[in-house]
Amino acid sequence: MSEFDFVKKMQDDIPEDVRIYVKKSMDILDRLHELMEQQGIMQKELAERMGKSEAEVSKWLNGVQNFTLKSLSKLEAALGASIIEVPCKRNRLQKLLTIKVYRGEAKPHYLSEFKKLETPKNSNGSDHATAA
Amino acid sequence: MSEYTDFNKRLSSNEANKNELNIINAVIKEIGERGALPRYFTRDEKNAYALPPKQEKYFIQSDDYGIRLYCVVLNEQIVFLVNGDRKKTQKATDPVSNGGKYFYMANSLHEELIKDKLNKIINWRDNDLEIDDDYLVNIKG
Numbered sequence: 001m002s003e004f005d006f007v008k009k010m011q012d013d014i015p016e017d018v019r020i021y022v023k024k025s026m027d028i029l030d031r032l033h034e035l036m037e038q039q040g041i042m043q044k045e046l047a048e049r050m051g052k053s054e055a056e057v058s059k060w061l062n063g064v065q066n067f068t069l070k071s072l073s074k075l076e077a078a079l080g081a082s083i084i085e086v087p088c089k090r091n092r093l094q095k096l097l098t099i100k101v102y103r104g105e106a107k108p109h110y111l112s113e114f115k116k117l118e119t120p121k122n123s124n125g126s127d128h129a130t131a132a
Numbered sequence: 133m134s135e136y137t138d139f140n141k142r143l144s145s146n147e148a149n150k151n152e153l154n155i156i157n158a159v160i161k162e163i164g165e166r167g168a169l170p171r172y173f174t175r176d177e178k179n180a181y182a183l184p185p186k187q188e189k190y191f192i193q194s195d196d197y198g199i200r201l202y203c204v205v206l207n208e209q210i211v212f213l214v215n216g217d218r219k220k221t222q223k224a225t226d227p228v229s230n231g232g233k234y235f236y237m238a239n240s241l242h243e244e245l246i247k248d249k250l251n252k253i254i255n256w257r258d259n260d261l262e263i264d265d266d267y268l269v270n271i272k273g
Contacts, residue, residue: 015154022158026172062186
């Protein structure tokens with residue numbers, strides 16, 4: 001096997017879970033740096049906001065960490081912004097409800113803000129769907 | 133054979149190294165897309181940059197600091213992957229450290245490249261490395 005093929009095989013053989021772990025860890029690391037840059041703060045201020053030692057925060061900002069959900073929540077609270085997003089059931093349901101209104105079916109009162117999606121009456125009085 | 137291939141061949145012959153090698157190689161792939169930012173490397177000693185990035189403490193045992201691949205980082209877009217080994221002592225400069233040889237090799241390569249750049253023998257800017265085909269660098273290690 002050529003040297004090029006060997007190195008390629010090493011790359012190709014990386015298990016998918018390891019790829020995902022490394023990618024997500026580096027995404028979180030980059031996101032933390034991005035938020036701090038946007039807010040113009042250094043690790044010392046972030047540590048103060050979190051009530052943590054600067055050494056601990058430095059560890060999070062320099063390397064890939066196996067963050068606990070608790071640590072991520074503390075970081076999100078301290079930076080006032082989202083670091084990770086999870087596609088959740090609530091968001092999917094909202095989409096389904098929106099489609100129901102669009103089709104002129106029963107409209108829950110809490111969706112009244114979707115006025116532009118309400119169906120106009122036909123001359124014969126029946127509901128029909130229109131494209132928004 | 134390149135130093136990086138030697139590193140992979142030598143260490144992958146032991147199944148116990150597989151997971152650590154996978155992480156290092158996955159990080160290299162990500163760096164290829166994101167650029168070689170300092171935070172992606174471990175920088176404990178001298179000018180040496182090493183992979184993987186710093187990780188949780190549980191990963192480190194008293195006589196095992198994990199596998200290190202030493203690198204020379206010229207800028208965010210040019211990185212030389214050198215060689216490495218399992219780091220058994222806290223300092224790579226420790227005479228009994230088996231990674232020491234590669235640590236010195238990376239440091240020496242870094243020093244020589246900087247020297248040759250100052251002497252206008254080679255040059256680099258962004259992702260452009262200007263180097264003659266017959267360029268040779270003598271490094272210790």
